[in-house]
Amino acid sequence: MNETLERWHSRRAFILAVTGAAVGLGNIWRFPYMTGENGGSAFLLLYILFVVVLGLPMMMAEILIGRAGRRSPMQALAYLANEAGASPHWRWIGLFGALTVFFILSFYSVVSGWSIEYLVDAVNGGFVERTPAQIGSAFDAFLADPLRMTFNHTLFMLLTMSVVAAGVSNGLEKLNNVMMPLLYVILIVLGGYAVTTAGFGAAMAWLFTPNPAAIDLQVVLNAMGHAFFTLAVGACALMAYGAYMPEEQSLPRAVCAVALLDIAVALLSGIAIFSVVFTHGLDPTEGPGLMFVTLPIAFSELPGGQIWLGAFFLLLLVATWTSSINLAEPMVAMLIGAGWRRGRAALLIGALVWAVGLLSVLSFSTLADVHWIGEMNFFALVSTVPPDIFLPIGGLLIAIFAAWRMLPEAAASALGGPAAGFRLWRGVVRYVSIPLTAVVLLSSLI
């Protein structure tokens, strides 16, 4: 139909593309440190609950809009609104989504750049025979070096935008197809290693022993935002992927498969990382550096650790690459919709995101103490507000449109499956997902 949309030739290709968008820093980097900062099991339990009652039904809502509209997000929303006699303004959800991913990509690229740095270090044997304390201070020294950080951030943006500019993400999905299973193997090996560590019992207890006392409004809000972030829901980024879903594919089944995998990857990284934390007496509330300090320690204790570590960062890079392409695509697609050529659109968006990303780079050195809202410096701000607030707002609007505004027949046929399944989905979205998201969002405002 138009060049902004990918074509999925098989059910497998669709599932892989959505998995590529979903599995990324959210699972391996963000989930563990958010869990650490938000009281362990309290956060974990809420996150799984929100994935099931909000993430899954809203992911179906988002993808079915793309599937029913068979156009890029803003056009699909406009077309479906028109078909249902609803206001054409619904299409602005697409613009809001593009703004959200803009800010997310700006910090996502900076953190993915850390993986490039660590990949190179691992290959050069930079972690051999280092003590945990040395590994920790090397990370701090890296963060304090804006030039090295900028270099890696630039490299990652180039990697992302060159694929987006060429419009060949299909090729990358194929690479993903081979690399992702390897990442899962390494995570399983890490999980196996975690079982042998002295801190494993403490990690399991901390992650899985219910601790309702630790739940407060902030924890609830963070867990909800993380459910959206990790599934890549709420920014219309997955909507475009729905447009070329094969006719016969079951949307609910595909989405459930992706969510299960997504949770499994997060749990495995969490178990591995917290086992190291409790074995070495590290601080679970360490924050965004958690993974970069704990995993090199874990790998250094495995036989052949350097090779595992290098392989891990290479695979993590591929995982973040496929997510960042998904993050960039809605913005580029929007410009293409406005008549731009793909290459130019990618260049402009890439340059803007890169420039804003520099503020995140500097948040670890020069701008560390410049606070934008409350105690938050720029990195703290962009890595929390767009994922934890903007994505749920976007998801909420998408869900209201799909469950209340779209023609029911159009929504039902895009969801697929029996009529009872459609009624169940719509009932859950209307009476559980939408009110719950709204209540959590509103209560965080007051």
Ligand code: PHE
């Ligand atoms: N889900 C991705 C991750 O976990 C991040 C993402 C968010 C991608 C929103 C696309 C849209 O890393």
